[in-house]
Amino acid sequence: MNQIIQPSIAFATTDQQKPQLHLNLFLDGFGHHVASWRHPESQLNRSAFARYLEAAKIAEQGKFDAVFFADSLAMDPNVTHSGKVRGHEIEPLTLLSAIAAQTSHIGLIGTATTTYNEPYHIARKFASLDLISEGRAGWNLVTTDLAAEALNFNIEAHVPHQDRYERAEEFYDVVQGLWQSWEQDALLKDKAQGQFFNPEKLHPLNHRGKHFKVAGPLNVGPSAQGHPIIVQAGSSERGRELAARTADVIFTAQADFQSAQAFYADVKSRLSRYGRQAHELSILPGLYVVVAKTEQEALHKQKILDDLIEERVGLGLLGRMLGNFDLSTLDVDAPLPELELTQTGQQSRQALFTRLSHEQGLTVKQLYQRVAAGRGHFSLIGTADMIADQMEYWLKHKAADGFNIMPALLPSGAQDFIELVVPVLQQKKIFRTEYSATTLRAHYQSSHTV
Amino acid sequence: MNQIIQPSIAFATTDQQKPQLHLNLFLDGFGHHVASWRHPESQLNRSAFARYLEAAKIAEQGKFDAVFFADSLAMDPNVTHSGKVRGHEIEPLTLLSAIAAQTSHIGLIGTATTTYNEPYHIARKFASLDLISEGRAGWNLVTTDLAAEALNFNIEAHVPHQDRYERAEEFYDVVQGLWQSWEQDALLKDKAQGQFFNPEKLHPLNHRGKHFKVAGPLNVGPSAQGHPIIVQAGSSERGRELAARTADVIFTAQADFQSAQAFYADVKSRLSRYGRQAHELSILPGLYVVVAKTEQEALHKQKILDDLIEERVGLGLLGRMLGNFDLSTLDVDAPLPELELTQTGQQSRQALFTRLSHEQGLTVKQLYQRVAAGRGHFSLIGTADMIADQMEYWLKHKAADGFNIMPALLPSGAQDFIELVVPVLQQKKIFRTEYSATTLRAHYQSSHTV
Structure with missing residues (x-):
């Protein structure tokens, strides 16, 4: 492993006025290309924990802000007879706690849904990860977009988008309330007086809302950063508003610069309603990336992966991205037909892919290859200079505060x-x-310019 | 830290016929004495994770089977204005995952209640810990005995003992069913054919019972030990029967040899009903221990701790052990008055302490000092020889297969x-x-004699 050449600290500190990128590393299986596990270099007999730990250590060596881990609470029905690995590997909170024990600086962001969880458990587990990691935990708050999850949680039908957001908003308030149970100086640790903590600085919550009744206080105390930071990934109207009120970071899928810039402006403009300033919320679009020393080499790397996508896997993935459609009978060399809008929470992606297909005249196969490479996120395949230039352009022109790599x-x-x-x-x-x-x-707060 | 002198392997292997002890280390705050945190050596500014990790490494150095971690889902109302630390430190699954990352052999047993959880989450988190630790996870299945927990989970009143066990039994069946979703050889990892797993070896559960509807399959695969082992701690009639059907290990509170021997015989006799043999279930009573080079030194160590118990803390702890009684107005120098039996799941302990108080003529203060040292578990304070002799006696005379230290x-x-x-x-x-x-x-299976 080569050492990165580090400019001196003196050199770095002259640049505090320049906007600074924030980088998360998005951990997912053998990589973000759907066929990554079939690549010759992928070590299938290595444990998932060993692979993720290595990736997290690499991110820490590269001074990333955090690693980011998605989640689902069911096997994806589209992959039960395919080779796609995601969705049956490992649970984020346990994984990130194990990674915490072997790292010292990298942030640890795990996803947990508000749809099939209880706020007390979520507040407690993230607070616990925050203690173990000494203030490096982040909660990616999502509502569930996979209908199969309902069937693992006593529910016959999937919860509609509107109800999920109502529940999510109350859920957030309860979690945040529980995290505020303990004032930062509540722990006295006074052996002589026999007072471990000051009961006047420990507050019950006594929340009584439509979805939850939670008394509190939380039985886990505050961390070095107070409590975990909040990440969100919803792009709907309701999702953007929740993020503007509550999130420290947004992870978003943006296919191109124009959409990203519009999204950025829209979300930042909502902050003032909640008395917040632009720098208090970092917007990090996903960035699918293949880098090599020459552009040709990078394109060749990508082609090796594209050639490993089987048709049934590509169609399954595309169907899932568009909202649980069965596309297995489609002609892969024809354009995408019109599909009915669904209530599965994938509206933003459905619109995105339909537009891509029509505007660029892509066939179904070309579309699923595009989806396979980053699932609709912005993609850069090329040299380091080309990729870094693009990232700088997005940062400078307010399309991003950083990227989820x-x-x-x-x-x-x-x-x-x-x-x-x-x-x-x-x-x-x-x-x-x-x-x-x-x-x-x-x-996330470091080196921000307003 | 002194090295243990290890007899040679050849020496050890001559003894396969002798019954072998199984030892767990019960991790709890600064120790099992209620005043442990006030002891001069307790390092209150050291993180809970650092302390637990050190203890787990010590247990591994001592060749223990496992570390054991209890849990509760609320601040204990009796301690909100006292110094007792337990109940607001850290969550077991995240803690044990972090410990897994820095150990290689020690088992990792965490407690999770069936009363305020969903089986899919529990199955998944323990399966995940089992993968991270490469087959070292154990689930201590409990029903909740702390009424305050209900108030954190949308429930107005505590669930009665009978209902909790009914739910626990179905909960166990769902978790075990989810763990069986994946056959041990389901993962093909066949790059050439594009088959990561064999769908014929992945089984949905489709459980539809009184308390749960869970479709499955689980989205976490099998570990090096297949799936986590099951530990139980209930001592009621219903608890013993559930343990006989489902548990690999029982953790039990037994105040003396006679009770332990009776409990042991009773539980082992139940196994045949489920087609199980005596060696398939290990019974590990708790063992509160203070060891020193001389008995006098050990007793002195204990006295230092007893002198640090404040009256309000002792009364609070005793009230909790007996079933959430407010004992704050009792005369500590009088015997324990008669108390009404409650439905809080503490019947076994209530009976135990009432008997202790009457048979041995203990005052309330003497009783809470007894409770403070091990909370009613068997206690040994003395030299290594004296403690080892007692442990051997319990093992030889079928009162224990080992101990939770x-x-x-x-x-x-x-x-x-x-x-x-x-x-x-x-x-x-x-x-x-x-x-x-x-x-x-x-x-747990090693070196057992039937």
Whole structure:
């Protein structure tokens, strides 16, 4: 493993006025390309924990803000007879706690749905991860978009989008209320007086709402960063508004610069309603990336993966992205037919892919290859300079405060990124060369310009 | 830290016919004495994770089968204005996953209630811990005995004992069914054919019972030990029967040899109803222990702790042990008055302490000091020889297959135990000198005689 060449600290500190990128590494199986597990380099007999730990250590070596881990509470019905690995690997909170024990600076963001959980459990588990990691935990608050999950939680039919958001909003309030149970200086640890904590600084919640009745207080105390940071990924009207009120970070799927810039402006404009300023919320679009020393080499890497996509897998993935459609009978060389809008919470992606298909005249096969490479996120395949230039452009022109990096292959693509792209970002003086703090909250707050 | 002197492997393997002890280390705050945190050696500014990790590493160095971690889903109302630390520290699944990342052999047993959880979450989190630890996870299945927990989970009143057990039984069946979703050889990992797993070896559950509807399959696959082992701690009629049907290990509170022997005989006799043999279930009473080089030194250690118990803390703890009574107005120098039997699931302990109080003529203060030292578990305070002799006696006379070790102080008491007591047990040829396997299931199955 090559060492990154670090500019001196003195060099780095001259650039505090320049907007700084925030980078998360999105961990997912053998990589973000749907056929990544079939790539010759993927080590299928290595444990998931070993792979994720290696990727997290690479991200930490590259001074990333955090690793990001998605989740689902069911086997994806579209993959039960395919080779796709995602959805049956490992649970985020346990995984991130194990990673916490072997890292020191990298933030740890795990996804948990508000649809099939109880707020007391979620508040407690993330607070616990936050203690174990000494202030590096983040909760990616989602509502569930996979109808199959309902069937694992005593519910016959999937909860509609509207109800899920109502529940999510109350859920957030309860979790945040529980995290505020303990004032930061509540722990006295006074042996002589026999007072471990000050009961006047421990507050019950006594929440009584439409969806939840939760007394509190939480039985886990505050961490080095107070409590976990909040990440959100919803792009609907309701999702954007919830993020504007509550999120520290948004992870979003944006296919191109124009959409990203519009999304960025829209979400940032909502902040003032909640008395918040633009720098208090970082917007991180997903970025699917394949980097190599030459553009040709990068395109070749991508083609190897595209050639490994089987038709049934490509159609299954596309159907899922569009909202649980069975596309198995489609002609893959024809354009995408019109599909009815569904209530599965995938409205934003359905619109995105339909537009892509029509505007660019893509066949179904071309579309699923596009989806397979980053599932509709912005994609960059090329040299480090080309990728870093694009990232700088998005940052400078207010389309992004950073990116959730999605390498085609993991962990090797993360290694490529920190060896090739990160040094260019550092030379451009838009990314840290050393951590200035140890908590995730401080990472996101560092070096921001308003 | 002194090295334990290890007898040679050849020496150890001559003793396969002798019944072997199984030892768990029960992790709890600064130790099992209620005043442990006030002891001069307790490092209150050290993180809970750092302390528990050190204790787990000590247990692994001492060749213990597992560490054991209790849980509650609320602040104990009796301690909200006291110094007792337990109940607001850290959540077991996240903690044990972090410990897994820094250990290699020690089993990891976490408690989770069936009363305020969903079986899909529990099956998944323990399966995930089992993958991370490569087959070292155990689930201590409990029903909730703390009425305050209900108020954190949308429920106005505590669930009665009978209903909780009915739910627990169905809950167990669902979890076990989900763990069986994946046959051990379901993962094909066949890159050429594009088959990551064999769909014929992945089974949905489609459970539809009184309490739960769960479709499955689980989205986490099998581990090195197949799936986590089951631990139980209930001592009621219903609890014993559930354990006889489902448990690999029972953790039980037994105040003396006679009760332990009766409990042991009773539970083992139930196994045949379920087609199980005596060696398939290990019975591990709790053992509160203070060990020193002389008996006088051990008693002095205990006295230092007893002198640190404040009256309000002692009365609060006793009231909780007896079933959520407010005892704050009692005369501590009088005997315990008669108390009404409650439905809080503490019937066994209530009977135990009432009997202790009457038979031995203890005052309330003497009783709470007894409770403070091990909460009604068997207690041994003395030299290594004296403690090892007692443990051997219980093992030989079928009162225990091992013990859940509860040192007065943690982590130092665990260090004392492995330095002083473990070598004596090894010399007696009733405890392993090396691990013979890496999974928890194999630890419990090793060296058993029927």
